[in-house]
Amino acid sequence: MERPHFSIPWTERLRWLRFDDSRVVGLLCLACLAGSVGFFGGGAPSGSPKDLPTSEPHVYDLKVQGELLGVSPIQLQDVRVTLYFPQMPFQVTRRWQQIEHPKANSFSIPLKFQVDCPASLCLLRLQIGDKKLQIGKIQVRPGTQALSFQPATVRL
DSSP states (O other), X not given: OOOOOOSSOHHHHTTTXXXXXXXXXXXXXXXXXXXHHHHHSSOSOTTSTTTSOOOOOEEEEEEEEEEEESOOHHHHTTEEEEEEETTTTEEEEEEGGGSBOSSXXXXXXXXXXXXXXXXXXXXXXXXXXXXXXXXEEEOOOTTOXXXXXXXXXXXX
């Protein structure tokens, strides 16, 4: 197989690209200037806080209720109830003595808070002595005023 034969070498074909021509130098200077303005002074990068839409703060006025089964009144004295909203993140922990008890072994915790993002999940956690238990989770919808966890049987 024979190699193709070129009549003009590549160095001769690129002869018109010379840097001593004032038009070529001017175009290169303009390209460098435009690139540096775009790189250094082109405004805020995408995804910066200026570009993000500002949202109204979400106000929550909730009453969280639940009931614990299988726990004696003596063990309840040592219980800490934690409500955790992982998407915010927001967490509230109360001792059993600090919260309201509408009936035996039940609790009611009023919460009022304001956050930038909507809550979508509430986790109920208990700490009895040195044991930590996750009891349940509930989806929180905008405008919700009460969260009621199902009665939970606690096994130590």
